[in-house]
Amino acid sequence: MTKPKVLISDKMDPQAAQIFRERGCEVDEITGLKPEELIEIIGKYDGLAIRSSTKVTKEIIDAATNLKVIGRAGIGVDNVDIPYASAKGIVVMNTPFGNSITTAEHAIALMFALARQLPEADASTQAGKWEKNRFMGVEVTGKTLGLIGAGNIGSIVASRALGLRMKVVAFDPFLTPERAIEMGAEKVDLETLLAKADFITLHTPLTDQTRNILSAENLAKTKKGVRIINCARGGLIDEAALKEGLESGHIAGAALDVFAVEPAKENPLFGTPNFISTPHLGASTSEAQVNVALQVAEQLSDYLISGGVTNALNMPSLSAEEAPKLRPYMALAEKLGSMIGQLSHDVIPRISIHTEGAAAELNQKPIVSAVLAGFLRTQTDTVNMVNAPFLARERGIEVREIKTEREGDYHTLVRVSVKTSQGERSVAGTLFGNAAPRLVELFGIKVEADLDGNMLYIANTDAPGFIGAVGTTLGEAGINIGTFHLGRREAGGEAILLLSVDGSVPQELLCKIDALPSVRRVTPLKF
Known part of the structure; x- marks a missing residue:
């Protein structure tokens, strides 16, 4: 596994670089760079540790094609273009308590x-x-x-x-x-x-x-x-x-x-x-200078190695201890957001994220951000958990959070609902073994499925022989089916077929499936 690379571009206590190395990061200490010199090298770094001298402008952020996190050793971040960093999906942290x-x-x-x-x-x-x-x-x-x-x-x-x-x-x-x-x-x-x-x-x-x-x-x-x-x-x-x-x-x-x-x-x-x-001496003691340097090194390395988020200015905090517990929930949330994004073709003015049971007891912000990232990724490639809330606001999407701590049918549940021209539509999922994301409800119909790889969503009228017709059509086209997942409201009524396939389904074949009797809609999905 490649080690994350960090650049320290302002003078800091040498213990900061040592912390990066001890925690598994490669680190370069290159201070006093002119803007054009920083632009030339910033593209190879995952993290940037600064004080007040380095100005992280739009031009530098554009050149930072691999940058994931900026850490300011100190409180003030006037020297960082936070809105633009957020739009580019870069976490910006400071150390508000070190001084x-x-x-x-x-x-x-x-x-x-x-x-x-x-x-x-x-x-x-x-x-x-x-x-x-x-x-x-x-x-x-x-x-x-x-x-x-x-x-x-x-x-x-x-x-x-x-x-x-x-x-x-x-x-x-x-x-x-x-x-x-x-x-x-x-x-x-x-x-x-x-x-x-x-x-x-x-x-x-x-x-x-x-x-x-x-x-x-x-x-x-x-x-x-x-x-x-x-x-x-x-x-x-x-x-x-x-x-x-x-x-x-x-x-x-x-x-x-x-x-x-x-x-x-x-x-x-x-x-x-x-x-x-006095000339802005509030943080100018030897103890404070050491403290903020050590803290920024700890925070950046935690994020790059384990996903922990501390003192971020544009993303919910997520401690290194919380991250492993939340990671499967975030994966579930992202898949649910992606699914409803791929199945919704209207303009969506509102997204609601409802957690129940064990999920409601957790830090909600990372779950919400993961849903938004999954949903918006169906519209743009340049989205992650950092810029997803920013992009949602930019698109005028209202985001609602709802928690129900009592358990329902499942020990833990995440439900994502969107407002459409046809009314509310929702998908819900749970974790099997507290680790494996699994769909349990789609548009009000009970259906259990793993959300992974290439899939087909088929809405149909429940009728004998339908499954055989779909299987035959895919088989004749050389498309192998991995799994079938079925659900229906009632016998002879609205039904759903979710199936995983080996590889993408060409448009011509989608049209053939759409033309089958009983098919109301067919949509390819990718996770």
Whole structure:
């Protein structure tokens, strides 16, 4: 078996390359590549490990004909064209927790620096002044810290603040009351936070909803004398309005580690009184650099070797432990999606995936993605589990997920239904021995069949001699039948014949079968 090949294109701790090799990957460390140089070599790699220097553009992705996964050692992925990578079926991962403590500690450090005016006091003292009375700081004990964003980093900041005997209020639309209690924070709306907080620290990604969350309007609502820290993302604060607030004295101090435009070699805030800046140092500790490098190596090798998906930004997470258990379900789901895709000739506005019994207890996202991949593969070759949800949205297909944990006729069942002009049509399957995918129902008719290789689907009216006529027609054409699978609604009514054949059936022969008495429809299938 050929080993997966990985390129490390940015400087990382050397232990990362060692992890790749120990886990069964070949790895090349080639850093400082120009875009045209990366385009020239990227086609031979299955995985790409980067930091912030490498820009993974559309042109590079087009050249990456074998690339399966991109791993960013760190949180920010602004240097990766994620939508285009998704459309090409490439998994994009980051390591959001490797530098969480480091970033949280930097926020706390900046809070102390603001509270005690440390940078200005240092510069004054080293200039030979002894301005003891000039630098009158404030205590953090007993003050209220306002968290905008209470995810992983925000929760670490909260725990450190509580240890400093601060009060913590948090604004985060995704923060549950139970999680707030667990953090020791009071969940509040944004206006309450702005009015109550003595210190405000931001820990949220930059999205359309969070851009300029501290706008001029919101900065005006803050408590007079507030101090503001941002170690998250540039663009969360209106920098011009922040400067005005500092100059007017409404804002007592601000410390930014991130800026709307980086590298921030020029900025209107520079030189403003009571303003502290650092050059995006949130993740810059030796421990964090090692952690993110090791994590990205572990994540990429897990995906390339065992199929485990961790911290993916465009695909459901699937741990290396989950992958073996889910793999047969994903195979079943993909076959069912493929079958209903091959048998449906209408425009499909909606697909529903219903799991029952043991299947309903599993991670549903990989099962759903596998159904969509199987379904869409009947329309395009360039589809996999990564880009299938993206392509479904692009085609305007509504995707529904339904779970029923109780068992029905089977210990485990996956049903795929589509909305057509004739109404809902569905196929259902189970696993035999928890491993072998098997069809058990087709368009409401009970029929058991393995879905493999070349098959024929024949819808017919149940009548004596029909099976013999089909067998004779195929035999005269030299087509060998592997297996027969039969099902019917009632004697003399609608029936289904599924048979596996050795090799594809030519169009001329399909027309002969279609012309047989009782045949309503014949469709070749391939799995």
